[in-house]
Amino acid sequence: MKTNGVAKAALAVGLSATALAQNSCDKVLVPSYDLPVVAAGWQAQLIAGELTKPRSLQFDSSGALLVVESGKGITRHTLKDNGGTCISVSESKTLIDEKTLNHGIALSKDGKTLYASSASAVYAWDYDSKAGTVSGKREIVTNMSNNDLVTRTLLLSQKEDGYLLVSRGSADGNEAQAEVLNNGLSQIRAFDISNVTSSSTKAYNYNEDGVVLGWGLRNSVGVGEHPVTGGIYAVENSIDGVTRNGKDIHENNPGEELNFFGYLNGTKEHQGGNYGYPKCFAVWDVSEIPENDNLKIGSQFAITEENAQTISGNKLTDETCASDYVSPRLTFPAHYAPIDIKFAPKGDVAYVTFRGSFDKTDPVGYRLSSIQFNPTTGEPTISAENSRDALKDIIMNKDNSVCPDKCFRPVGMAFDSNERLWMTSDSTGEIYVLLKTEESPTSTENGTIVTGTDSPQSSASATKAGGDDENAASALWNGWETRALVAAGVVGVAGVLALI
Ligand SMILES: *[C@@H]1O[C@H](CO)[C@@H](O)[C@H](O)[C@H]1NC(C)=O
Ligand SMILES: *[C@@H]1O[C@H](CO)[C@@H](O)[C@H](O)[C@H]1NC(C)=O
Numbered sequence: 053m054k055t056n057g058v059a060k061a062a063l064a065v066g067l068s069a070t071a072l073a074q075n076s077c078d079k080v081l082v083p084s085y086d087l088p089v090v091a092a093g094w095q096a097q098l099i100a101g102e103l104t105k106p107r108s109l110q111f112d113s114s115g116a117l118l119v120v121e122s123g124k125g126i127t128r129h130t131l132k133d134n135g136g137t138c139i140s141v142s143e144s145k146t147l148i149d150e151k152t153l154n155h156g157i158a159l160s161k162d163g164k165t166l167y168a169s170s171a172s173a174v175y176a177w178d179y180d181s182k183a184g185t186v187s188g189k190r191e192i193v194t195n196m197s198n199n200d201l202v203t204r205t206l207l208l209s210q211k212e213d214g215y216l217l218v219s220r221g222s223a224d225g226n227e228a229q230a231e232v233l234n235n236g237l238s239q240i241r242a243f244d245i246s247n248v249t250s251s252s253t254k255a256y257n258y259n260e261d262g263v264v265l266g267w268g269l270r271n272s273v274g275v276g277e278h279p280v281t282g283g284i285y286a287v288e289n290s291i292d293g294v295t296r297n298g299k300d301i302h303e304n305n306p307g308e309e310l311n312f313f314g315y316l317n318g319t320k321e322h323q324g325g326n327y328g329y330p331k332c333f334a335v336w337d338v339s340e341i342p343e344n345d346n347l348k349i350g351s352q353f354a355i356t357e358e359n360a361q362t363i364s365g366n367k368l369t370d371e372t373c374a375s376d377y378v379s380p381r382l383t384f385p386a387h388y389a390p391i392d393i394k395f396a397p398k399g400d401v402a403y404v405t406f407r408g409s410f411d412k413t414d415p416v417g418y419r420l421s422s423i424q425f426n427p428t429t430g431e432p433t434i435s436a437e438n439s440r441d442a443l444k445d446i447i448m449n450k451d452n453s454v455c456p457d458k459c460f461r462p463v464g465m466a467f468d469s470n471e472r473l474w475m476t477s478d479s480t481g482e483i484y485v486l487l488k489t490e491e492s493p494t495s496t497e498n499g500t501i502v503t504g505t506d507s508p509q510s511s512a513s514a515t516k517a518g519g520d521d522e523n524a525a526s527a528l529w530n531g532w533e534t535r536a537l538v539a540a541g542v543v544g545v546a547g548v549l550a551l552i
């Protein structure tokens with residue numbers, strides 16, 4: 053028991069006596085790196101460590117937390133909840149022992165069917181949330197293996213029963229294949245799983261079945277559904293090492309994207325469009341781009357004209373990029389690496405995790421941010437598509453210059469039944485909980501990280517796991533930015549495409 057430690061730590065971070073009383077936890081963990089910084093009106097606490105690359109999160113109907121540990125399987129954690137952020141893991145067990153599971157997870161509305169993905173397939177199990185057991189494994193969607201970007205994010209619609217969305221990127225080097233719809237690369241598809249009930253049902257072939265919500269998406273790892281309108285949004289990890297007309301423009305271009313994919317209710321509007329990859333990309337920093345007439349933030353630009361001719365046979369210009377491809381709804385800084393998007397239940401805000409850069413001189417990203425939405429229209433409140441101010445930071449590392457080694461790297465999120473927001477950091481093997489303590493804080497002071505003295509890091513350390521080196525070394529762990537280009541130095545997309 054560390055009551056004394058808690059008291060000291062709490063006082064050290066300026067908690068009031070009332071807040072302290074609410075936060076007399078049995079065990080208060082401290083990260084091995086500098087304490088994160090939290091926005092005013094928020095309180096955060098490290099709840100668990102020593103996990104194996106924790107990616108996506110899902111609460112079950114009995115309040116237990118399911119965690120996809122990439123390369124290990126799915127683990128189930130029951131929680132001791134003392135209110136506020138004072139929560140600890142009381143019991144952990146492996147629910148599904150399968151090393152190929154690496155990112156996606158979803159649970160049916162009735163809590164009785166669990167879905168998870170490997171690089172090649174989506175599987176379903178019957179799930180007993182009371183006992184914490186699964187049975188009756190079957191394959192739901194198949195034929196997705198490719199050799200590089202391996203996450204297959206799952207989203208089970210809460211608005212339109214029976215639709216399972218599966219997002220699949222494409223390996224850099226497969227640019228030409230990504231231009232053929234039936235190759236199934238760089239797409240988000242929706243599958244009607246209401247009739248996939250038994251193990252005898254034939255699995256969907258990703259490349260030919262389902263509804264194409266969008267394509268030309270390099271790697272849209274985060275997919276979310278607006279809780280009021282049912283609008284589908286995804287966050288896109290754009291390419292690295294970009295050149296244009298021979299000039300290296302990769303430091304601040306292209307921007308990462310928030311894209312919109314319409315609704316699952318049968319309306320075809322906004323659905324099935326091509327979002328540009330591998331031809332057209334979103335501008336983040338206009339000034340870095342040569343021949344930038346008519347470009348603004350969020351405009352689709354062509355990487356180079358000669359190069360575009362090589363891949364399409366047609367002359368591609370900034371103008372055709374703008375007219376023939378869907379541009380982002382909002383654009384984020386280059387290399388932030390967005391991984392998850394989750395809407396708050398009222399639909400007034402979306403949270404986005406940014407795992408952070410590797411292909412940039414000064415590290416960027418490594419944070420969880422929010423975007424304001426109009427809860428009725430389901431649109432971002434910033435109407436200008438060329439805004440640079442869409443993101444408000446909620447929790448971030450203290451000093452990005454020591455990232456990725458001495459930083460957390462945000463990945464998956466989930467809301468619990470008390471609307472607390474949970475977040476994984478895969479590189480450090482950790483899970484944080486975030487609590488909104490004030491709706492409209494007036495304070496200019498930062499919020500609170502509740503910290504103590506207990507270390508979760510006896511065997512896993514922040515500096516050991518994750519980071520770019522590990523990403524480069526392992527295909528399974530490879531994710532959302534282009535390793536090949538980096539290995540070859542900054543050769544530019546033009547160079548890579550010319551080899552095809
Ligand atoms: C499920 O039903 C839909 C529509 O009736 C059909 O197109 C699809 O092939 C069925 N799926 C399976 C796996 O049988
Ligand atoms: C996988 O896709 C290929 C090519 O589209 C097809 O020939 C094959 O039948 C598919 N396999 C399954 C299991 O659907």
Ligand SMILES: *[C@@H]1O[C@H](CO)[C@@H](O)[C@H](O)[C@H]1NC(C)=O
Pocket residue numbers: 281282315317318319
């Ligand atoms: C689908 O939902 C959208 C957003 O609420 C709405 O505008 C549209 O009319 C709906 N379409 C159908 C066919 O219900």
Ligand SMILES: *[C@@H]1O[C@H](CO)[C@@H](O)[C@H](O)[C@H]1NC(C)=O
Pocket residue numbers: 089090091092445446447448496497498499
């Ligand atoms: C508080 O933290 C946020 C990050 O979550 C940061 O953007 C902001 O600058 C900080 N504010 C102060 C006053 O330190």
